[in-house]
Amino acid sequence: MLKIDPQTQVIGAKAFKAGEEVRLANSPVPFVKTPVDVCMVKILVGPGNPGPAGAPSTSPGIGIEVWLPGREQWNQTIRSFGSGGWAGGFYADPTRIGQSGGANEMFLGAVQKGYAVSGSDHGHGGSVSGRNASFGMNPDGSINTVLWNDFAERSMLEQALKTKAIVKAYYGKAYTKAYFDGFSTGGRQGYKLAQKYPEQYDGILAGAPAFNWTRFITSELYPQVVMQRDLGHTIPNTKLHATGALALASCGGAQASWGFLLDPLSCKYNPARDAAALCQGEQGEAGVKGSNALGTCLNLKEAQALNKVWFGMSRDGTAPDPAHDNGSSSRPALEKGQLWFGLTRGTDLTALAGEQAPFAISSQMVALSMLNPRIAQKGMLMNATGNAEDGWKNLQYSDLVTAFERGLSMQSSFASINTDSADLAGLRDRGAKVLSYHGLSDQLIMPQGSLNYFERLSAQMGGVEKVQSFNRLFLIPGLGHSGLFNQTASIGLNGSMTPLSAVPLPQPATGRDEMFNALRNWVEKGVAPERIDLNASSGNLSLPICVYPKKAVYTDGNRNASTSYVCR
Numbered sequence: 001m002l003k004i005d006p007q008t009q010v011i012g013a014k015a016f017k018a019g020e021e022v023r024l025a026n027s028p029v030p031f032v033k034t035p036v037d038v039c040m041v042k043i044l045v046g047p048g049n050p051g052p053a054g055a056p057s058t059s060p061g062i063g064i065e066v067w068l069p070g071r072e073q074w075n076q077t078i079r080s081f082g083s084g085g086w087a088g089g090f091y092a093d094p095t096r097i098g099q100s101g102g103a104n105e106m107f108l109g110a111v112q113k114g115y116a117v118s119g120s121d122h123g124h125g126g127s128v129s130g131r132n133a134s135f136g137m138n139p140d141g142s143i144n145t146v147l148w149n150d151f152a153e154r155s156m157l158e159q160a161l162k163t164k165a166i167v168k169a170y171y172g173k174a175y176t177k178a179y180f181d182g183f184s185t186g187g188r189q190g191y192k193l194a195q196k197y198p199e200q201y202d203g204i205l206a207g208a209p210a211f212n213w214t215r216f217i218t219s220e221l222y223p224q225v226v227m228q229r230d231l232g233h234t235i236p237n238t239k240l241h242a243t244g245a246l247a248l249a250s251c252g253g254a255q256a257s258w259g260f261l262l263d264p265l266s267c268k269y270n271p272a273r274d275a276a277a278l279c280q281g282e283q284g285e286a287g288v289k290g291s292n293a294l295g296t297c298l299n300l301k302e303a304q305a306l307n308k309v310w311f312g313m314s315r316d317g318t319a320p321d322p323a324h325d326n327g328s329s330s331r332p333a334l335e336k337g338q339l340w341f342g343l344t345r346g347t348d349l350t351a352l353a354g355e356q357a358p359f360a361i362s363s364q365m366v367a368l369s370m371l372n373p374r375i376a377q378k379g380m381l382m383n384a385t386g387n388a389e390d391g392w393k394n395l396q397y398s399d400l401v402t403a404f405e406r407g408l409s410m411q412s413s414f415a416s417i418n419t420d421s422a423d424l425a426g427l428r429d430r431g432a433k434v435l436s437y438h439g440l441s442d443q444l445i446m447p448q449g450s451l452n453y454f455e456r457l458s459a460q461m462g463g464v465e466k467v468q469s470f471n472r473l474f475l476i477p478g479l480g481h482s483g484l485f486n487q488t489a490s491i492g493l494n495g496s497m498t499p500l501s502a503v504p505l506p507q508p509a510t511g512r513d514e515m516f517n518a519l520r521n522w523v524e525k526g527v528a529p530e531r532i533d534l535n536a537s538s539g540n541l542s543l544p545i546c547v548y549p550k551k552a553v554y555t556d557g558n559r560n561a562s563t564s565y566v567c568r
Contacts, residue, residue, distance in 0.1 A: 004043070004165050007061075012042035012094035022104060026095040032104040035112045037070045041166050044092050045158045048123075049146040056124075056134030056382060057144045062155045063091025063121040065098045066166045067111050074171060075114030078178040079516075080163055080201070081107065082186020084483070085130025085361060087122035087151060106484070113513075116175070118163040122189075123150025130185070133364040134382045141371060141385035143413040152415035153196060156180075156189050160200035177524065181516060183207035183483025184445065187436065191453075192419045194434050194471075198427035203523040205516055206436040207483050211419040212340075212449045214369065214407025218400065219313035219340035220362035220444065221392060223353035225400050226308045228393055229317060235302050240349045242296035243306060244491030246277050247345040254559060258541060259498030260478035260490035263551060264344035264440050265328040265448070270321065272303040296495070309353050312342035312446070313404070317397040330451035339404055341448035344440055348480070348489045348497065351443040359444060363392040369406040370399075420453065422460040427470060434471040435519040435529065437545075439479025443489040447475060454548060464549065472522075472529060473548040474515075478503035504534035504543045504562075533562045 002010050016022050016038050021031035048061035068074070081103075083089070091098035098119055099107075110117045124135035124147055135151075138144045160178070168174050180201045182190045187209030194204055210216070227234045249256050251267035261267060270285070271277035278290025279297035290297065298306070304319075311319035311327035314337040325333055326345075332338045343349060352359055360380045367375035367388065375395070376388035395403075411418060427434065438450040450473060458467045478498065480489025485505045490498040506514035518529040528547075535542045541560045544552050546567035557564040 002166070002169050004162060007046040008162060009044045009046075010041060011044050011092070013039065015039045022097060022108070024095050024097060026093075027097050028100060030101070032101070032108060034108050036073060036108075038108070038111050039068045039170070040097075041066045041068065041170075042091065042094060042098075043162055043166070045162060048150075049144065052139060055139050055384070056132075057136075057138050057147060059124045059135065059147055059150075060092055062123045062150055062158050063089070063093070063098065063125055064159055064162050065091050065119050066163050067107050067117040068167070068170050069111045069114055069116065071171060073114050074116060076173075076176040077115050078118070078163055078167060078175045079110050079115040080118045080159055080178070080180045081110075082180065082182025082189040083120065083122055083130065084184045084186060086133050086135070087120070087185060088125055088127045088130055088132070089119075089121045090125055091119065091121040092125045116163070116167045118159055120155055120159045122155040123147050131360045132380060133361070133368060136368055137373060137381075137383050139384040141373070141383060143368070143371070143410070145413055145415070148413065148417065149415040152417040152419075153192060156193050157197050157200065160193070160197065177202045177520075179203045179205065179516070179519065179523075181205045184481065185210050186483070187211075188213065188419050190434065190436075194424055194427045194432075195419065195421045198424070198430055198432060202432050203519045204432070204434045205519050206434060207515070208438050208442055208445050208447075208481060209419075209436060209450065209453075210445055211453060213417045213419065214365060214411075214414070215340050215404070215418065216446060216449050217362050217365040218369070218404045218407055219342075219446075220352055220359050221366055221395075222313040222342075222400060223309045223349070224358045224392065225395050225397060226305050226317065227353060228395075229397060230305050230308075231301060234355050235298075235305065235353065237350045237354050238495070239296050239298060239302070240306075240354060241491050241495045242294075243271050243277055243298065243303075244346055244349065245493050245495040246271065246274060248491060249493055250274070251345065256493060258478075259492035259502050260441055260488065261344070261346045262477050262543075264346050264477075267345040268322040268326045269345050270303075270323065271298055271306055272300060277303060306349070306353075308342075309349060310342045310345055311338065313339045313400065315339060315397070315401050328448055330448060330455040332452075339401070341446040343443060343446060346490055347441045348443045348491055351489075357390075358392060363388075365407065366392065366395070366400070366403040369403045369410060420456075422453070422456040424457065424461065424471060428461070432470070433519065433522050435474070435515065435522065436471070437474040437476055437515055439481065439489070440475050440477045441479055441488060441490040442481045444481040450475075451548070468528070468547065474529070474532065474545045475548060476505065476534070476545050477543065479505055499538075501538040502536055502541065504536045504541055506534060507537060531567050
């Protein structure tokens with residue numbers, strides 16, 4: 001049996017022939033068939049966090065899987081994948097595959113292309129949802145600093161080191177290049193590697209990175225606080241969608257028929273001053289009187305609440321006139337009380353402001369910062385001192401501000417989970433590259449957070465041109481929160497979700513390869529990506545995405561063809 005170091009055990013290894021179902025003794029259905037021969041190795045890296053049997057804070061260590069193509073098929077390249085949400089999974093269980101469904105397909109798709117692939121539970125397991133943070137609190141209600149450290153930092157280093165060791169042992173030779181590929185939490189993990197462990201990877205692909213962790217996750221709960229405090233109820237989803245359609249019509253111009261905004265960050269739509277949004281006879285702002293007789297109309301308080309959601313979390317629950325500040329700067333408007341950004345106009349608001357319970361991770365993060373599990377959404381945070389009881393419903397604006405500030409002050413307990421260091425000197429000096437991207441219709445992680453990090457990085461590291469020699473950012477219009485590029489989260493003119501086929505995106509069938517190949521070309525051939533042309537699967541629209549801060553600007557010709565746009 002392979003020996004790596006005293007803290008590491010190989011807990012399982014199994015070879016699968018092309019066409020076989022990838023499953024272990026207790027793997028749940030459906031099973032995925034491997035297109036190629038593959039060997040899967042499961043390892044466990046201690047010491048973990050000992051404790052009472054059954055306690056969520058008890059963990060045997062960091063579970064890691066390495067998936068190895070046949071020796072003849074290996075392209076001598078490592079592609080380590082990140083995780084989502086709170087991570088987790090069954091990587092440390094020798095009877096189950098670490099993840100299921102789409103993750104397996106993504107792993108096997110990369111193996112089919114010749115990559116040696118790895119994934120991890122990042123220090124705690126037992127759930128594939130990635131939405132339960134019970135591991136983060138000890139049975140006595142204190143912060144579990146051991147597992148926070150494994151989750152926030154250590155697991156990324158261990159995944160890199162152990163993947164390389166297994167690859168070398170299996171193939172009898174070292175890799176040529178190593179890449180990290182992550183989205184959301186995985187994007188944050190990529191930046192943690194860039195900041196703290198820059199020697200581990202030659203290239204990092206970071207999609208919708210969840211850096212600024214406690215800032216943006218706390219602010220994800222803000223829309224629900226607005227609804228509870230200002231209205232006493234949530235706004236029906238049909239009204240949210242109808243207002244999103246009006247924002248698209250107002251700001252989309254000749255391209256509104258696409259079903260998404262090319263530049264939502266410039267949109268200043270205000271439903272409180274739009275007669276078409278307000279209920280018939282409703283007195284709006286600036287003397288506007290509503291003309292909407294449909295059931296999707298808004299009263300003035302509802303319209304103003306949506307302006308608060310779009311502006312983002314503020315200290316006192318206020319928002320300025322969007323004509324003066326629409327909340328889309330790269331820096332929070334602290335002088336106006338803004339603590340973090342809101343979602344972009346035209347994006348589906350139901351994930352954060354809708355009729356259902358809040359996004360689960362947001363209430364859990366607030367509960368952890370406040371050391372009170374009862375605040376979390378019911379069923380989503382369990383602890384010996386008490387379980388989640390939907391206490392978020394009673395939070396005042398001031399309570400959320402307290403949670404925001406505690407999240408910042410507790411970074412040492414949370415192992416610097418915010419991952420917001422703007423010092424990438426180690427990565428730059430080593431010659432490694434980071435390619436990041438963010439959907440402009442992301443319904444969970446505000447894209448302004450990526451702008452904020454890039455601007456701070458530029459300020460600290462010599463300006464935009466110098467930063468672009470090692471870190472490039474692309475903004476993707478219409479893309480929702482999906483690392484598989486299979487979700488738009490934009491609201492069309494008819495008030496329903498824009499079809500995926502209508503939006504120019506990296507195609508789901510290729511995984512992340514359009515972006516990943518751009519990273520490889522940069523690392524291996526020195527071709528820095530300036531512009532990437534994307535096509536809608538319908539064939540009706542193609543557009544370029546441009547290296548930030550450039551934007552796609554229409555020149556002349558067919559508005560639906562990428563050849564009619566330049567980056568400037």
